[in-house]
Structure formats: structure tokens, C-alpha cells
Amino acid sequence: MMDYVDLVFLIMGISALTSVLFTFLTIRTKDLMYAVVFSSVQSVAYALIYFLLLAPDIVLVYVAVAVGIYPLIIILLVKKVGRYEVMS
């Protein structure tokens, strides 16, 4: 029978695997808006792992910075610079 402790570690493992998948998608896509969205989903998976590792101060900082401020700055940059990644 699955215990409470086993469930915590199972969720931790699944979040880590999800974050690998989304990191790979971020680096591979050619549309920079999609890269920003995939990077935010990976940050949410990381915030879940931080919470399960019992670090509540870090969760507050990380959610505000990596899901709030980084995508904002990079979307600003993408709008002013160009949306698609072109090979020369």
C-alpha cells in the first residue's frame, strides 16, 4: 500500500522528468515565443520540487522571479528584436 512518504517522492520524480522534457523542447524550437512558454512550464515543475524539498522561502522567490519577471523581460526583448530564429 502506498504511503504518504512514497507519494511525495513519486511526485518529485515525475516533476523532474517533466522538466527534462520541457527543457529539451525549449532549446529545440525555432519560435522564440514558444521557448518562453516552455521555459515557464519548466519553472513551475522546479517550484514543485522546491516545495517538496521543504524550502518555502525559496518557493516564494522563485515563483515571483522565474514565472513573473523573466518571461516579461524576454517577451519585451522578443517584441523589439524579432520573433523567429533565422539561420544565416
Next chain:
Amino acid sequence: MDIELIKFMFMLTVISLYFNVAISLYGVVSKINLVKKLIALTIFQDTVNMFTILVGYKLWRPGLLLQPPVLTDLSPTPETLKEFVERSVDPLPQAFVLTAIVIGLAVTLFLTTIVLHVSYHFKTVNVDKIGRAKRVYIHEEAV
């Protein structure tokens, strides 16, 4: 409480963080768009911070429930304090990671303004084209 399953899941987390480091490092070095390099750099910084907090964790034992390093009793007796010290995880890596996240954010903000300046000056954010243009530039200044 299945010790084998717990250790296997923890090992799986550590190994997937190794993969994250490799993929984001490849993204910083080998992609030719400056904005993609910036996104990969933020992923790299976040993964390294995660490694630091993994160091401060503790092994579960049957009958010992872990606790974040916050005391909830406002007038503790010595027995409560001893139980808090036995149960809590390490607070030192969390203090270091707080500082590291702030410094990473400051560096990213500064890099954003630099990328804006570069794109206005060279009219592109393709690193190969900027390299070729600068070669022509330096040759023209020397002649």
C-alpha cells in the same frame, strides 16, 4: 515506507538534473540567437541552485517526520527545541540560494539592456553575422 523506492526516486531527480545542465549548456554554447542563449542561461542558473538545495535534505526514517526550518512554537521548552533540531532540514543552503537568485536576476537584467543596444547597433541578433560585421569594422578602422 519503502526505502528502495525513496532512494530510487531521489537518484532519478539527481540524474534528470544532470541532463538539464547538459541541455542548457549546449544551448548557451551552440545556438546562434542571442535571446535563445539568454533563456538557456537562466535555465542553467536555476538548475545549479536546485543542486545546492538538494545537499541540505535529510533521509526519512520511520517515525521521524521532516520539517522546514521554521519554529512554530512561540515559547518553546527545551524538549520542543531538541525535537525541532532533530527534525528540521538544513537552513544554510537556503540562505545561500536566496542570495544567488538575486544576483542571477541582476545579471539577467543587465544582459537584456546590452542585447537591446547590440540589436540597435548591428541591426541583427545573429552571432555569426555580428562576428563577420565586426571583422569588416576592425579592418576598415585599421586601413
Next chain:
Amino acid sequence: MLRDFIFASLLVIIILALTYLTYSGGLGDLPPQDVRVIASNYLNLTYNQGITWLWTASPEAVTAIVWDYRGLDTLFETVVFYGAILAALTLFRSVSKIPEFVGGVGLSLVVKRVTAIVTLAILTVAASTALHGHLTPGGGFQGGAIASVAPLLLLVVFGKQFFIERRISYSKLLTIRNASLALLGFTSVALLILGFLTGAQGYIFQNQAKTISTLSYPPYLLDVPLGGSLFFYNLFEFLAVASGFTLVFTILLSRDETLRKELEGEELGY
């Protein structure tokens, strides 16, 4: 192309080697068996009413380590953050002097009403997180990062006309930021100056009374632990971080022509 391929295969070899090393127990026990000795010392001393010459009067261990036991690290982190914001604002220094006359009206009425309600909620949550930093997880920097979302929403939904009408100008935000950082520095040397004036002995970054010096910040407020100087550090850091981020967003969200004016005379060499 060949360079990328060699780099990728090199990374794969390193990852496989590290995986084998971790799996066969070469990096020690995962997760570790016990916390280290210095951590159990810090956890024992941070709210121990029996040892009042080494405590910090706050039941939250992480805030006590950041602002009291390792206060000098946080001092240098604040300096790095200040320097980076300063550098980002200097690169666009002529944008702050140009008054922008925009005629924008913002988004529709529904969005404006909803944003007005949500902004009040964001500011309340941010103030609560920052001011309770010594009792619950939170603190100055967390509250500041949350509170910087509110002016950003107002900028996007109501337009820049909103800020210009209410005279929230660039120099006012800069004044708030410099004043709160100066007060942060003053809090750290306040007991030293008091010691000079009254002849007792004080230290830099001192929080509570030690065995050789009797000056201290108040540890209790009525009957709730106040944490001494930790409360004031959290408050000033909250104001400094929120106003710093608002400054950077105000500059970066300007129009393209205004930002390009920064590079105006560069074909002629200046």
C-alpha cells in the same frame, strides 16, 4: 556544424560518467543521513530563550541567517544588485530625460476594473509577506519581487498617461530607492554610533545584546517576537527592491523611437 556535434557528444560522455558515479554510491549517501554540525548549532541558537547572548529573537531560521548570522554576505549582495540596476539605467540615460507625450487610453473598461481590484490584492499580499519575514517564510526580497508586478500591470493596462497624470516620475522613484538603501545602511551601524555617543561598546550588524555589549534592538513587540533589527531590514529591502524594479520597467516599456534616440549620433562617432 562539426563543432556542435563534437560538443554534444562530449557532454553525453560526461553525463554518462556522472550517472554511473552517482548510481554506484561514489558521491556518498543520497539523501544524506544527517544535517551538518554548524546547521544544528544555528537551529539550536536562533530562538533559544535560555542562551540570550547568542540568539536573534526570530523563530525563522533562514531570515536570521540571511540578516544576522551572515549579514555581510547580504550586504555585498545588495551592493551587486544596486550596481546592476545602476548599470542598466545608465545605458539608457537619455530616455529618462525625454518627456513622453503619449495619447494612449489603455485597454477596455472591463479589464481596467478587474485590474484595479487585483492590484490592491497584490500590494496587500506583498506587504504582508515582507513585514512578517521574521515569523513565517518570506522576507524583504520576496515581498519586493511580488510588489513589483503591480506597477507593471498598471503600466500595461492603463497606459503611461496614468503615471504621468499622477506625477509618479522617474526622479521620485529614484529618491525612494536611494533613501531606503541609505536607511538600510544606517540600521546596520546605528548601535555602533549609539555606543560611541554613550560610551558603551557596540558592533556593526549587531542585533541583540551580547556578553560584552549591552545595547540591543527590542526583541518583543507587546507579546510577539519582533526579531530586533530584522524587521527594519525587511521593510527597507522591500521598498528598495520594489522601486528598483519599477524604474527598470518604466524605462524598458517605452516606445521604440524613444529608445533608439539613445544611439543617435553614433555614425559620427559619439
